[in-house]
Amino acid sequence: MATETVENYLKAIYTLSGESPAGEAAMSRIAAVVGVTTGTATSMVKKLAAAKLARYERFGGVRLTSKGSRAALDILRRHRLIETFLVHTLNLDWSVVHDEAERLEHAISPRVLEALDRHLGHPASDPHGDPIPHADGTVAEPASVPLAACAPGSACRLVRAMDQREDALNFLRRHGLEIGSELTVESVEPGAGTISVKSAKGSGVSLSEAAARRVLVQVQPKRHG
Amino acid sequence: MATETVENYLKAIYTLSGESPAGEAAMSRIAAVVGVTTGTATSMVKKLAAAKLARYERFGGVRLTSKGSRAALDILRRHRLIETFLVHTLNLDWSVVHDEAERLEHAISPRVLEALDRHLGHPASDPHGDPIPHADGTVAEPASVPLAACAPGSACRLVRAMDQREDALNFLRRHGLEIGSELTVESVEPGAGTISVKSAKGSGVSLSEAAARRVLVQVQPKRHG
DNA sequence: GCATATAGTTTGAGTAGTCAAACTATCAGA
DNA sequence: TCTGATAGTTTGACTACTCAAACTATATGC
Ligand SMILES: [Mn+2]
Ligand SMILES: [Mn+2]
Ligand SMILES: [Mn+2]
Ligand SMILES: [Mn+2]
Numbered sequence: 409m410a411t412e413t414v415e416n417y418l419k420a421i422y423t424l425s426g427e428s429p430a431g432e433a434a435m436s437r438i439a440a441v442v443g444v445t446t447g448t449a450t451s452m453v454k455k456l457a458a459a460k461l462a463r464y465e466r467f468g469g470v471r472l473t474s475k476g477s478r479a480a481l482d483i484l485r486r487h488r489l490i491e492t493f494l495v496h497t498l499n500l501d502w503s504v505v506h507d508e509a510e511r512l513e514h515a516i517s518p519r520v521l522e523a524l525d526r527h528l529g530h531p532a533s534d535p536h537g538d539p540i541p542h543a544d545g546t547v548a549e550p551a552s553v554p555l556a557a558c559a560p561g562s563a564c565r566l567v568r569a570m571d572q573r574e575d576a577l578n579f580l581r582r583h584g585l586e587i588g589s590e591l592t593v594e595s596v597e598p599g600a601g602t603i604s605v606k607s608a609k610g611s612g613v614s615l616s617e618a619a620a621r622r623v624l625v626q627v628q629p630k631r632h633g
Numbered sequence: 634m635a636t637e638t639v640e641n642y643l644k645a646i647y648t649l650s651g652e653s654p655a656g657e658a659a660m661s662r663i664a665a666v667v668g669v670t671t672g673t674a675t676s677m678v679k680k681l682a683a684a685k686l687a688r689y690e691r692f693g694g695v696r697l698t699s700k701g702s703r704a705a706l707d708i709l710r711r712h713r714l715i716e717t718f719l720v721h722t723l724n725l726d727w728s729v730v731h732d733e734a735e736r737l738e739h740a741i742s743p744r745v746l747e748a749l750d751r752h753l754g755h756p757a758s759d760p761h762g763d764p765i766p767h768a769d770g771t772v773a774e775p776a777s778v779p780l781a782a783c784a785p786g787s788a789c790r791l792v793r794a795m796d797q798r799e800d801a802l803n804f805l806r807r808h809g810l811e812i813g814s815e816l817t818v819e820s821v822e823p824g825a826g827t828i829s830v831k832s833a834k835g836s837g838v839s840l841s842e843a844a845a846r847r848v849l850v851q852v853q854p855k856r857h858g
Numbered sequence: 859g860c861a862t863a864t865a866g867t868t869t870g871a872g873t874a875g876t877c878a879a880a881c882t883a884t885c886a887g888a
Numbered sequence: 889t890c891t892g893a894t895a896g897t898t899t900g901a902c903t904a905c906t907c908a909a910a911c912t913a914t915a916t917g918c
């Protein structure tokens with residue numbers, strides 16, 4: 409197996425590539441996510457390339473090989489199953505489980521992982537709505553749109569919170585915004601750069617456009633009548 | 634916190650000291666348990682001494698300071714709660730959980746540990762009968778005697794399996810010897826160096842004296858009539 | 859087209875942990 | 889008391905990872 413360090417780099421490159429239009433990860437972003445200097449990231453990426461886990465050329469972007477993606481998905485599966493366990497079985501709050509899973513994901517064996525998956529009933533997504541990759545390396549990403557793209561009056565269901573920092577998740581929870589919450593877009597103020605929504609339970613709340621881009625929803629079909 | 638490596642040395646020194654009459658751990662035993670050469674163990678023990686976790690002098694034995702013992706008990710608490718979780722919640726076999734816990738024990742935070750303890754109902758002992766140290770650093774070691782010390786005809790209850798190697802535990806399980814099993818000592822053959830016992834469920838079985846020294850029992854009070 | 863800010867790279871040095879092999883203290887037996 | 893055998897120590901070298909700081913390519917803005 410890869411070392412804990414290598415696993416963290418693979419996960420960082422995978423998620424950054426997914427967020428970028430070019431499908432590439434920038435060295436400085438990798439360094440920031442992993443928590444090292446860019447010089448350190450450069451030398452590590454060279455090692456990943458030598459191990460055929462990443463493709464990379466000097467001053468060009470970094471992307472994973474299929475071998476590297478497969479490994480990254482495996483780590484993501486571990487991470488998300490552990491988060492699900494921490495919330496469903498141990499009753500920890502969704503705002504704290506990310507950091508816990510960040511360490512446990514490197515210590516769990518395939519045997520324990522599959523026992524966990526069985527115990528949880530093979531969940532499709534984690535407490536933040538992130539899809540859990542299957543053991544065979546496939547992932548089903550349910551269709552969804554950023555809340556920021558919704559027109560005023562839209563009725564939607566919150567399906568995923570992309571920003572998993574503790575305070576971001578606490579903010580959502582405090583305002584009745586959880587995975588599965590039904591909400592209505594009250595108004596969009598491009599001038600102020602805010603979006604006001606109202607959840608079924610909980611009063612209305614305003615989000616910045618940046619925050620609303622990191623909250624994914626499914627627009628509800630219109631009701632008859 | 635200490636590194637994973639340091640934690641493994643502390644646990645090794647703690648358990649070896651407990652097994653030795655002098656209350657000391659020999660360098661070669663530490664090296665064997667941790668899985669390094671004796672030279673490596675020597676240099677690591679020096680670091681532990683510098684960190685006030687162990688006391689040691691050249692060519693003398695190694696023992697933990699109170700700070701070191703406290704740390705070792707904390708690791709043992711994590712290890713045993715994790716084993717208990719793996720058996721009770723995830724239904725893994727008692728013969729495989731030791732190795733799994735060996736890695737997970739270094740990745741679990743106090744928050745997750747206490748949630749696990751709550752979820753399991755604050756168990757007093759792990760699947761092998763090893764007592765689980767309390768969060769305050771105390772341990773209750775219930776009285777017990779080695780099966781090897783029991784006279785023929787004794788009725789006892791199996792309370793602890795000290796040899797946690799996979800094949801040793803599988804052997805016991807296969808012959809109906811589990812934690813809590815009632816058993817009777819049928820005969821002791823000093824010539825052959827064996828002890829024959831019979832469990833309530835399961836046929837009789839012979840153990841070597843060495844194996845019987847690592848199985849702890851409580852002698853049952855005699856029944857009336 | 860050229861300067862410069864930015865992003866990326868290289869180098870040199872350091873920490874943590876490890877091994878192989880040369881070496882040394884200790885203790886038991888002759 | 890000497891002599892090995894055994895257990896423990898030391899040294900030198902290696903891997904994996906990291907940073908600070910000097911350096912360099914690339915993209916932008918004028
Ligand atoms: Mn991680
Ligand atoms: Mn998640
Ligand atoms: Mn361990
Ligand atoms: Mn145990």
